[in-house]
Amino acid sequence: MxxxxxxxxxxxxxxxxxxxxxxxxxxxxxxxxxxxxxxxxxxxxxxxxxxxxxxxxxxxxxxxxxxxxxxxxxxxxxxxxxxRDLTDFYQLLSKDSDLNYMVSEYNGLRLLGIPELFEALCWSIIGQQINLRFAYKLKRRFTEAFGTKLSFENSAYYAFPSCEVVSKLKVEDLLPMQFSNRKAEYLIEIAKQFVDGNISKEKLSELSTEEALKKLIQVRGIGEWTANYALMKSLKRLECITYGDVGLYNALHGLKNFPKRPSRGELESFFINFKNWEAYTVFYLWRSLAIPT
CATH class of the missing domain: 3.30.310.20 (DNA-3-methyladenine glycosylase AlkA, N-terminal domain)
Structure with a gap:
């Protein structure tokens, strides 16, 4: 079909x-x-x-x-x-002398989401405090062990593990995959929150972004960066900024000569120029770090 x-x-x-x-x-x-x-x-x-x-x-x-x-x-x-109509975002980008090249260089790039909130939260936790390549290795081990597999034309395809499956795991199940004790605990705890109905995409969708952030941060293992990332990628809350994000900081250092660890005030002064498009700005700044091969 x-x-x-x-x-x-x-x-x-x-x-x-x-x-x-x-x-x-x-x-x-x-x-x-x-x-x-x-x-x-x-x-x-x-x-x-x-x-x-x-x-x-x-x-x-x-x-x-x-x-x-x-x-x-x-x-x-x-x-x-x-x-999404990106016209307004591109108008804002065009006014910034350091970022206006993005309008032509990255034209048409969309904020690629993670529609499943549970997956978005787990992925952000898996990636905490490690480099991306290792994070993807952990995700593959986790998904191949506990996710859904389908074989088609001699290839294997996987869907991310469900919260029901992860909620029944023990920390010891994840340690051989090189998960830390704490990350394993966080993933299982978040899965239980979904199974118990304390967290769901539907419930968060009914809240303001500020309320949704507060709700998520109450859960063990979810900090400000994780909460903003998940709302940005899953609920497409465009006002979210991934505070504490090394990639964001590196991009701003390279393009805007920001300090390598900018203050919150410096970040907010920058993002005021991209109001209601903060998440897209973050995404395009991440894109700027990738060099085409």
Whole structure:
């Protein structure tokens, strides 16, 4: 089964593909020459989709699994933030003499999301205090051990472990994968919070961003950076700033000559110029750190 999604203005599938394929060995999608494949769980059914670009539209093929077109359509739109009009953001970028090159260089790059909130929180915890390459290795070990696997055309595709599965794990299950004791505890605790209904994407969606941040930070293992990252990537709260983010600081140091550890006041003075587009600004600053090969 196939269907199409019209491509809006200021959308570049190729730029999004490039960002998804930065040599980090992400086990949750496969970037091919002109498409990306992704395994979804739809009503518990593993569903493999392939997304490519064809004649001004995204062409979505359901390769195996649930043919719920509406659910897949909603996922793709959310993953690629496809319904967002970036005109205002590009106008703000164009006014900054150090960042205006991004309008042409990264034109059409979307804030690639993580629609599942549980996955977004776990991923941010996995990546705490370690480099990205090792973080992706941990995610692969974790996903291959506890996630859902589907084999198709001699390739293996994985969906992130569910909160129900992770909530039943013990710390000892994660230590051989090189998780620290504390990270293992955090992942299991957060899974239990989801299973118990204390945290859900639906509940956070009903709160203001400030209220949602406070709610998340109350959970052991979720600090300010993790909470902002998850709301930015899963709920697309564009006012979120990943305070404490080394990548953000490195980009600002290189492009704006900021101190390597800028103060909160310095960050807020910068982001005031990108009000309501803070998360996109963070994302484009991350993009600036990646050198095309």
């Amino acid at each position: 196939n269907f199409t999604i019209p491509i809006p203005t200021n959308f570049s599938f190729q730029e999004c593909l490039w960002f998804l394929d930065r040599n980090y060995d992400d086990c949750l999608h496969e970037v091919r020459e002109r498409s990306v494949r992704k395994l979804l769980l739809l009503q518990g059914t593993p569903t493999l989709i392939d997304i490519s670009e064809k004649e001004g539209s995204l062409f979505v093929s359901i390769l195996q699994g649930n043919s719920d077109e509406k659910a897949i359509l909603n996922f793709v739109k959310e993953w690629f933030d496809i319904q």
